[in-house]
Amino acid sequence: MNKTSIQIDAIEKSFKDGTRALQPIQLEIEPGEVVVLLGPSGCGKSTLLRIVAGLEQPTRGKVLFNHTDVTGLPPEKRDVGFVFQQYALFPTMTVAENICFGMKIKKFSKSQQHKKLEELLTLLNIEELRDRRPNQLSGGQQQRVAIARAIATEPKILLMDEPLTALDAKLKEHLRLELAQLFRKLNITTLYVTHDQVEAMAIADRIAVMNKGRIEQIDSPREIYRHPKSPFVAQFVGQVNRMQGKLIERDQHKFIDFGFVEIAYDDDLVGGMEDKDTMGVEAFIRPEDIHIGHDHGIEMEITEVMFLGERIRLIGSCNGHKLMVDVANETMVERGDMIYLYVNQEKIIFG
Amino acid sequence: MQMVGKVLNYFLVVIVSVFLILPIIITIFGSFSVYWGTDMFSSGTTLNWYKEVFYYYGNTILFTLAISLSTVVINVILGTLTAYVFSKSDHRWMNLIEEILSLPMAIPGVAIALALIQTHSMIRGSGLLILAGHVIFTFPLLFRTVLGTLRTKDFKILDECAASLGATPFYRFFHVIMPAVKSAVLSGAIMVFLLSLGEFNITFFLYTPFTMTLPVGLFDSYSTLRIEIGSAFTVVFLLLAIPLMFTLHKLNQSSTFTRNGGV
Amino acid sequence: MIKRSTPIFMMPIMIIFSYFFLYPLVVLMISSLYDDHGFTTKHYSQMITNPYYVKGLINSIGLSVSVTLVALVVSGVLAFFLARHDFPGKALYFTLITFPISFPGVVVGFMIIILFGTTGLVPILTQKLTGQPSMVFAYTIFGIFLAYLYFSIPRTVMMLFGAIKEFDYTLEEAARTLGANSSQAVVHVILPAVLPIFASAGTLTFSTAMSAFGTAFTLTDQFNILPILMYNEFTLNFNIEVASAIAVVIGVICVVMNFGYQTFLKRGSY
Numbered sequence: 062m063n064k065t066s067i068q069i070d071a072i073e074k075s076f077k078d079g080t081r082a083l084q085p086i087q088l089e090i091e092p093g094e095v096v097v098l099l100g101p102s103g104c105g106k107s108t109l110l111r112i113v114a115g116l117e118q119p120t121r122g123k124v125l126f127n128h129t130d131v132t133g134l135p136p137e138k139r140d141v142g143f144v145f146q147q148y149a150l151f152p153t154m155t156v157a158e159n160i161c162f163g164m165k166i167k168k169f170s171k172s173q174q175h176k177k178l179e180e181l182l183t184l185l186n187i188e189e190l191r192d193r194r195p196n197q198l199s200g201g202q203q204q205r206v207a208i209a210r211a212i213a214t215e216p217k218i219l220l221m222d223e224p225l226t227a228l229d230a231k232l233k234e235h236l237r238l239e240l241a242q243l244f245r246k247l248n249i250t251t252l253y254v255t256h257d258q259v260e261a262m263a264i265a266d267r268i269a270v271m272n273k274g275r276i277e278q279i280d281s282p283r284e285i286y287r288h289p290k291s292p293f294v295a296q297f298v299g300q301v302n303r304m305q306g307k308l309i310e311r312d313q314h315k316f317i318d319f320g321f322v323e324i325a326y327d328d329d330l331v332g333g334m335e336d337k338d339t340m341g342v343e344a345f346i347r348p349e350d351i352h353i354g355h356d357h358g359i360e361m362e363i364t365e366v367m368f369l370g371e372r373i374r375l376i377g378s379c380n381g382h383k384l385m386v387d388v389a390n391e392t393m394v395e396r397g398d399m400i401y402l403y404v405n406q407e408k409i410i411f412g
Numbered sequence: 413m414q415m416v417g418k419v420l421n422y423f424l425v426v427i428v429s430v431f432l433i434l435p436i437i438i439t440i441f442g443s444f445s446v447y448w449g450t451d452m453f454s455s456g457t458t459l460n461w462y463k464e465v466f467y468y469y470g471n472t473i474l475f476t477l478a479i480s481l482s483t484v485v486i487n488v489i490l491g492t493l494t495a496y497v498f499s500k501s502d503h504r505w506m507n508l509i510e511e512i513l514s515l516p517m518a519i520p521g522v523a524i525a526l527a528l529i530q531t532h533s534m535i536r537g538s539g540l541l542i543l544a545g546h547v548i549f550t551f552p553l554l555f556r557t558v559l560g561t562l563r564t565k566d567f568k569i570l571d572e573c574a575a576s577l578g579a580t581p582f583y584r585f586f587h588v589i590m591p592a593v594k595s596a597v598l599s600g601a602i603m604v605f606l607l608s609l610g611e612f613n614i615t616f617f618l619y620t621p622f623t624m625t626l627p628v629g630l631f632d633s634y635s636t637l638r639i640e641i642g643s644a645f646t647v648v649f650l651l652l653a654i655p656l657m658f659t660l661h662k663l664n665q666s667s668t669f670t671r672n673g674g675v
Numbered sequence: 676m677i678k679r680s681t682p683i684f685m686m687p688i689m690i691i692f693s694y695f696f697l698y699p700l701v702v703l704m705i706s707s708l709y710d711d712h713g714f715t716t717k718h719y720s721q722m723i724t725n726p727y728y729v730k731g732l733i734n735s736i737g738l739s740v741s742v743t744l745v746a747l748v749v750s751g752v753l754a755f756f757l758a759r760h761d762f763p764g765k766a767l768y769f770t771l772i773t774f775p776i777s778f779p780g781v782v783v784g785f786m787i788i789i790l791f792g793t794t795g796l797v798p799i800l801t802q803k804l805t806g807q808p809s810m811v812f813a814y815t816i817f818g819i820f821l822a823y824l825y826f827s828i829p830r831t832v833m834m835l836f837g838a839i840k841e842f843d844y845t846l847e848e849a850a851r852t853l854g855a856n857s858s859q860a861v862v863h864v865i866l867p868a869v870l871p872i873f874a875s876a877g878t879l880t881f882s883t884a885m886s887a888f889g890t891a892f893t894l895t896d897q898f899n900i901l902p903i904l905m906y907n908e909f910t911l912n913f914n915i916e917v918a919s920a921i922a923v924v925i926g927v928i929c930v931v932m933n934f935g936y937q938t939f940l941k942r943g944s945y
Binding site (some may be wrong): 413421424425426429431432433434435436438439442448490493494497509512515516517518519520521522523524526527528530531532545547548551593606608609610611613614616617627630633634635639643646649653654656657658661 | 685687689690691692695696697698699700702703706749752753756765768769770771772773774775777778779780781782784785786787788789790794796800821825828829849882885886887888889892893902905906909915918919922923925926929930933
């Protein structure tokens with residue numbers, strides 16, 4: 062099957078009351094790629110998705126599929142599959158009728174419809190649901206039907222608007238895995254919207270982190286996590302400790318003093334990130350990049366111990382600074398304990 | 413093809429809107445004209461017709477207001493109490509009783525009137541029979557409106573919360589329940605008043621020359637008097653009904669106010 | 676949680692209801708089964724044997740059915756229009772449109788007289804145009820039909836608008852992403868979903884039309900429909916038993932329709 066690429070060219074969206082939902086967005090999605098739009102509520106990710114689908118019109122800019130301009134096309138002519146957050150299953154039809162709806166409209170033959178229906182019911186594990194109505198299905202089941210319905214006509218592009226948001230945690234985890242496997246199987250260009258960063262990292266080929274109508278960074282999940290390019294991305298994806306430091310000079314050497322720890326100034330790492338007036342430096346360190354030392358290091362008094370299952374999160378105070386540290390789940394520590402920490406300096410993120 | 417459909421659409425909307433609204437406007441204007449004919453205002457304007465309305469029907473209007481207000485008061489007390497009892501109990505029979513209490517809205521007014529006439533004609537002369545008919549006919553509306561509010565999740569949660577904080581049922585009734593249903597009771601009261609004000613089918617069988625209500629008076633004026641007086645009298649009715657209907661819209665309960673019968 | 680006090684609080688309303696409502700209705704039904712000679716069902720049987728009464732029954736049902744159908748179509752168009760378009764003064768417009776709900780039947784009749792009576796707007800206009808007044812419909816069956824529409828349309832618009840406004844538009848969007856154009860989406864997705872609300876509005880309209888009296892009576896006392904028939908039997912012929920029977924027939928039809936309304940309303944929430 063020929064795969065389709067998507068070009069989002071200088072798309073802007075402003076509403077009648079003046080709010081700017083999207084600043085000019087430039088995005089290119091490769092054929093067969095799964096790109097996740099990740100961001101908090103109101104960042105514009107759903108708006109962008111709906112513009113690609115044709116459910117909304119941009120104020121400016123173009124949407125192209127395989128470099129063909131589709132901006133003027135209504136949704137029914139764009140050949141996209143759309144999965145809605147609230148599933149939007151047709152309440153008066155059975156599961157089978159829902160799934161076959163698109164094929165019926167596009168005038169597939171009865172045998173084609175039947176064949177595809179069976180294929181999808183098996184693929185999504187919903188064979189026994191075929192004659193049920195949407196109100197007789199659980200959330201997870203409805204979601205599967207919605208997906209089946211969207212891909213039944215083998216659309217060029219798959220668009221998913223927070224499909225897992227309405228489900229409970231365990232179910233989400235399970236479906237996340239299924240989705241990732243499904244995407245491999247289908248090999249269809251996919252644009253996926255979510256605010257859940259764990260979800261995004263699990264299924265994406267690339268993640269576009271959005272904030273206030275702009276894309277802040279677009280990279281593979283690993284890069285986004287390891288090398289966030291802005292404080293927003295650092296804080297949104299994964300947990301961070303925020304550190305305020307000051308550039309100081311002592312004996313001809315430069316150091317950055319974060320209050321509870323001091324590190325040597327490294328041109329490569331910090332390189333001009335300091336505020337020229339105050340000599341202040343903003344940085345982040347993830348909880349898993351602070352480790353327990355044995356006899357020496359930064360002293361921290363533990364104020365909270367949170368057993369999270371696969372790890373333990375310690376909240377504590379160093380020199381008046383609040384820190385979050387993740388340690389192995391066998392670590393025996395208690396509230397009130399004093400421990401020594403050291404920071405993995407290579408993992409400090411400067412922004 | 414789509415364009416033709418759209419034009420027809422707009423056309424239909426305009427025609428229906430004009431059909432519904434225009435006569436009201438004409439009535440209002442006509443009530444001020446000296447002579448209702450091909451040239452409406454050629455002879456000038458006057459307030460005379462209104463004077464005549466009050467001359468002929470002043471008592472009728474007063475009587476109507478008395479009846480409608482009494483109906484409201486009686487139903488507010490009865491309806492709220494009954495609704496409260498219903499919301500608290502889970503008895504099997506309650507469903508059946510609720511259906512029975514809602515029956516008056518389903519039964520045609522003319523049937524109710526004929527039934528009342530055969531059993532209570534002795535109180536007909538005093539006008540109390542009319543009051544009874546109005547109370548029965550309008551009871552379901554207020555009852556169901558208040559019951560609807562009492563049954564909502566929000567209300568139950570409020571009540572349970574107050575109970576968990578130590579409030580006795582008596583205290584809760586006055587400090588939690590009454591304030592919460594105030595708006596439902598108010599909308600219900602307005603709907604009852606409007607329903608009673610415009611009630612004709614029942615009252616027409618029960619009235620006597622001394623106990624005419626406004627709609628019966630309207631009928632009288634349409635059939636015996638000039639059209640100008642009829643329109644002036646209609647305007648008086650509108651003046652009573654419009655502000656109430658408007659308030660009802662504001663309170664947002666108007667969607668429950670679809671009268672069955674009474675036309 | 677059944678409190679001891681419950682029965683006591685229910686007393687006043689049950690007493691009033693029984694005395695002023697249930698008891699009279701029972702008397703009504705009993706009297707419909709009697710005449711001067713004793714128990715009889717002839718008042719009911721003549722509804723289907725006597726051509727005059729049959730005509731009344733057919734007229735009532737025919738009028739109610741046709742008014743319901745036309746009202747549903749017109750109100751459907753209007754409700755959809757209002758749900759999808761915004762214009763300045765919409766709130767005022769909606770208030771004006773639904774205002775006739777508060778009108779007693781006599782006022783509705785009067786409105787038709789204003790439009791189509793001997794000195795009505797339309798005849799006056801036609802007189803100005805052609806020199807001869809025409810379209811004096813008010814006192815004909817067409818006038819009654821229009822009057823019934825006049826009180827039905829505001830009610831049905833209100834009921835339909837409420838439901839259509841609540842309609843989940845993502846369903847329409849889903850249909851369009853699956854390849855359906857606007858009208859296909861309406862036919863395949865929206866209409867089936869709002870059908871129950873149309874059904875419930877329809878049954879309520881039908882039952883209101885069946886029991887309407889003042890409206891037609893204002894326009895003419897000669898038209899042969901059940902409520903007017905009942906009135907004439909009562910006031911002109913003093914035939915209270917026959918009148919009672921007619922009242923019961925109207926009542927049964929309306930109550931049955933109301934149960935239909937309740938059922939459709941419940942089905943409306945899938």
